[in-house]
Amino acid sequence: NAGVTQTPKFQVLKTGQSMTLQCAQDMNHEYMSWYRQDPGMGLRLIHYSVGAGITDQGEVPNGYNVSRSTTEDFPLRLLSAAPSQTSVYFCASSPIQFSLNTEAFFGQGTRLTVV
Amino acid sequence: GIQVEQSPPDLILQEGANSTLRCNFSDSVNNLQWFHQNPWGQLINLFYIPSGTKQNGRLSATTVATERYSLLYISSSQTTDSGVYFCAVGGYNNNDMRFGAGTRLTVKP
Numbered sequence: 001n002a003g004v005t006q007t008p009k010f011q012v013l014k015t016g017q018s019m020t021l022q023c024a025q026d027m028n029h030e031y032m033s034w035y036r037q038d039p040g041m042g043l044r045l046i047h048y049s050v051g052a053g054i055t056d057q058g059e060v061p062n063g064y065n066v067s068r069s070t071t072e073d074f075p076l077r078l079l080s081a082a083p084s085q086t087s088v089y090f091c092a093s094s095p096i097q098f099s100l101n102t103e104a105f106f107g108q109g110t111r112l113t114v115v
Numbered sequence: 116g117i118q119v120e121q122s123p124p125d126l127i128l129q130e131g132a133n134s135t136l137r138c139n140f141s142d143s144v145n146n147l148q149w150f151h152q153n154p155w156g157q158l159i160n161l162f163y164i165p166s167g168t169k170q171n172g173r174l175s176a177t178t179v180a181t182e183r184y185s186l187l188y189i190s191s192s193q194t195t196d197s198g199v200y201f202c203a204v205g206g207y208n209n210n211d212m213r214f215g216a217g218t219r220l221t222v223k224p
Contacts, residue, residue: 033211033212035212038207040216041216042201042203042213042214042215042216042217043201043203043212043214044214045211045212048211055165058211059116060210061127088156088160092212097205098146098148098203098209098211098212099145099146099206100145100146100205100210101145101146101165101205102146102163103148103160103163104148104160104203104212105160106150106157106158106160108156108157109156109157111156113208
């Protein structure tokens with residue numbers, strides 16, 4: 001039981017490049033989400049999904065796309081990387097959405113630098 | 116949306132000391148969780164505690180949802196307790212977890 005797995009752990013991109021951050025969970029959780037963490041701040045929600053085929057925007061969605069074709073996977077796509085997207089990205093999963101009183105589990109994070 | 120404030124922002128302790136970290140939130144919540152972010156950046160689940168009190172070894176937490184705060188107690192601190200402690204809340208009308216800015220704890224040997 002690996003929990004929530006994110007790849008890659010580190011990535012350097014040039015401005016304008018695109019890439020996909022991978023997230024997979026093996027706990028059969030319906031709810032998955034992506035957060036970004038900037039220095040000195042807590043995590044902020046980018047996008048979330050309440051189940052396969054259903055996604056929605058969070059607090060800071062601009063410049064990111066997501067899709068959820070399976071329960072297990074929830075990739076995050078950067079369409080055209082910008083230096084402002086330099087951050088640490090965390091994927092999380094929980095049986096149902098957090099506000100309905102459940103425990104959330106986080107991946108190890110992806111540290112992204114855009115130059 | 117719900118505002119989450121954590122205090123103190125920074126805390127430096129000598130090994131063996133006790134500490135209390137506080138999390139205040141601006142509205143009613145249905146859920147609350149405490150995390151420890153270690154020096155390697157990993158987020159470790161400490162407590163899932165929408166209400167009441169829980170204990171796990173040297174750590175314990177109390178949430179008083181009606182008064183909109185939660186406390187994390189660390190007793191007999193160790194250098195491995197160093198890192199940033201976050202609380203995150205879930206509101207009745209939110210789809211996400213709202214995080215505080217964290218408390219950075221440094222435990223010196």
